Amino acid sequence: xxxxxxxxxxxxxxxLLMVILIGGAGYTGKTFMAQQLLEKYKYPTFSIDNLKMGLxxxxxxxxxxxxxSSELIGEKLWPILKGIAIIFPF
Numbered sequence: 001x002x003x004x005x006x007x008x009x010x011x012x013x014x015x016l017l018m019v020i021l022i023g024g025a026g027y028t029g030k031t032f033m034a035q036q037l038l039e040k041y042k043y044p045t046f047s048i049d050n051l052k053m054g055l056x057x058x059x060x061x062x063x064x065x066x067x068x069s070s071e072l073i074g075e076k077l078w079p080i081l082k083g084i085a086i087i088f089p090f
Contacts, residue, residue, distance in 0.1 A: 019085045
C-alpha cells in the first residue's frame with residue numbers, strides 16, 4: 001500500500017493550499033492513487049519521474065543518473081519539488 005504524506009503550503013495571498021505527496025516503493029500503486037485523486041477530486045498531478053528524466057536529459061551533469069539510488073536522486077530533486085509545490089498554480 002502507498003504511503004501518503006500531507007503537507008500544507010501557504011501561498012503568497014495567505015490562503016491555505018494542500019499538496020498531497022504520494023510516496024512508496026515501486027509497483028505499490030502510486031500512479032493509480034494519483035489517477036484516482038485526479039478523477040474523483042480533479043486534483044492536478046505531477047510525476048517526479050518526468051522531472052527526473054527531463055533534468056537528466058537536459059543536463060547529464062545534473063548531479064545524478066537515472067540509475068542512482070532513490071536517496072541521492074531525492075536529495076537533488078527535493079529543493080526543486082519544494083519550490084514547485086509552493087508556486088504550483090491550482
